[in-house]
Amino acid sequence: MTDHVTIERPEAYPGVQVIRFNRPEKKNAITKAMYAKMTNALTVAGSDPAVRVTAFLGTDGCFSAGNDMADFMAFAMGGTMGQEVIEFLKALAMAPKPVVSGVDGLAIGIGTTIHLHCDLTLASARSIFKTPFVDLALVPEAASSLLVPRLMGHQSAFALLAAGEPLTAQDAQDAGLIWKIVGQDAVNDETLSLAASLAKKPPEALRIARDLIRGDRSDVLARIDEEAKHFASQLKSAEARAAFEAFMRR
Ligand code: COA
Numbered sequence: 001m002t003d004h005v006t007i008e009r010p011e012a013y014p015g016v017q018v019i020r021f022n023r024p025e026k027k028n029a030i031t032k033a034m035y036a037k038m039t040n041a042l043t044v045a046g047s048d049p050a051v052r053v054t055a056f057l058g059t060d061g062c063f064s065a066g067n068d069m070a071d072f073m074a075f076a077m078g079g080t081m082g083q084e085v086i087e088f089l090k091a092l093a094m095a096p097k098p099v100v101s102g103v104d105g106l107a108i109g110i111g112t113t114i115h116l117h118c119d120l121t122l123a124s125a126r127s128i129f130k131t132p133f134v135d136l137a138l139v140p141e142a143a144s145s146l147l148v149p150r151l152m153g154h155q156s157a158f159a160l161l162a163a164g165e166p167l168t169a170q171d172a173q174d175a176g177l178i179w180k181i182v183g184q185d186a187v188n189d190e191t192l193s194l195a196a197s198l199a200k201k202p203p204e205a206l207r208i209a210r211d212l213i214r215g216d217r218s219d220v221l222a223r224i225d226e227e228a229k230h231f232a233s234q235l236k237s238a239e240a241r242a243a244f245e246a247f248m249r250r
Contacts, residue, residue, distance in 0.1 A: 055099075
């Protein structure tokens, strides 16, 4: 099991499970092993009554630079994709209990789209949300092609997902991608306090309220699969390989 993501249950925040990216030397880029560990944590949280809320956190100045480029490159060069990413996305989209996140700094690719599946996200003012899918000759994932237009309308969705335009924390709040902006030194504590306050609420009422607010998620699962087909075929394309090589050489 990788230590590049840690799973904690801090005593000071009862009922909260923390999934913390812990690979700052690679800007918290997410490998297959990290996805598998996170999926397992979400699955455990779903059935363990001691966990009432899951919180995603990153490190100082970086939430995550997205999928590991070396993993992309390995697949582009003929390796197997594996199911780790898809299993993680589905576990997250279907998580039966609240999920919150705290962002300080870079949130790229899945580092941005993960928040579409969170119930409350706090971010520092210096945070940047960006999905350079098309620049890498890839396509949107995590059902972002469905959820982002719903959230912010076609033009802002196109700017984010297709043009790769970044969102500042203020833009992200205005667009409804995050809930609140907090001080950069307070991101972790405020996210955990928020999670703990949710964890104290009557769990059944919270579950029903959340299910009603989120609505049916079958379209989300279907879109994750549809995007994944295009993503996998684009990963094998010459244009994607060129983009990955350019990143590796820079
Ligand atoms: N996968 C693998 N490694 C990554 C990574 C990723 N997605 N993002 C950053 N890293 C690694 C870099 O290769 C570098 O490793 P090295 O020191 O061994 O060379 C280290 O993290 C630091 O990154 P660096 O680029 O030097 O930092 P920076 O502050 O100048 O830039 C980013 C940070 C995130 C803007 C830049 O690294 C970047 O654009 N990363 C790719 C993001 C991306 O496109 N993700 C996929 C989205 S679908």
